[in-house]
Amino acid sequence: MIIKIAMRELRSLFLSPLAWIILGVMQILLAWKFLSYIEMFFSLQPDLINIKNAPGVTDLVVAPLFDFSKILLLIICPLITMRLLSEEKQSGTLKLLLSSPISMTEIILGKYLGALSFFVIIILITGLMPLSLISATDLDMGKFASGMLGQFLTVAAFAALGLYMSSLSKQPVNAAAGTFGLLILFWIINIASNATTEGNNFFNTISMTYHSIQMLRGIVYTSDIAYFVLFSLGFILLSIRQLDAQRLQS
Secondary structure, eight states: OHHHHHHHHHHHHHHSHHHHHHHHHHHHHHHHHHHHHHHHHHHHHHHHTTSTTOOOHIIIIIHHHHHHHHHHHHHHHHHHHTTSSHHHHHHTHHHHHHHSSOOHHHHHHHHHHHHHHHHHHHHHHHHHHHHTTTTTSOOOHHHHHHHHHHHHHHHHHHHHHHHHHHHHOSOHHHHHHHHHHHHHHHHHGGGGGGGOSSSHHHHHHTOHHHHHHHHHTTOOOHHHHHHHHHHHHHHHHHHHHHHHHHHHHO
């Protein structure tokens, strides 16, 4: 049943013009940045030749592209997740869904996987751009795989937070605004560590940027993976609890 709900959610996404507009705009922006990074790499070639262990195309093109992709995903995630439950509440179809013999866990996981599948499509399309360089240059596949993993874990956390905010509000716009605000908070909160002399590790611990930046360098720590897994799992569980409470009230 989870897979059926996920496929229904993904199908409904592609039936709306918003999903196609987002895909189109994303690809235009990513292609523009990709070409600009390649141009910058070629302009730096004369200087890089004289530097020992100079950064390669993976460090100067692929990593910045993946980093830019995360910023775009942070912006579009609220637009996709805002409708997952808020729209169902607004149209009144959520009551029918809650009265069905489907468990709250199945509903939430189905909605979550449906939205996540859409973001995975974007990540895979983004990954095709660096792979096009394989025939022309040496691409560090270890750093490439690490960057792809970082993108997936980050967007999984984005989607989980967006789903929870959608479960709290009847207005999709409110859910989108709340999601965007919290994502920005978790993204830049490590900046506060520069202003404190004690306890700065706390801000780094809860910062998405701090845990994702190492993966762009090809370094994968189990603590970083655990952060994103626990972050996503925590908001999924909160969404299940919120939906269960709404079923009891209805």
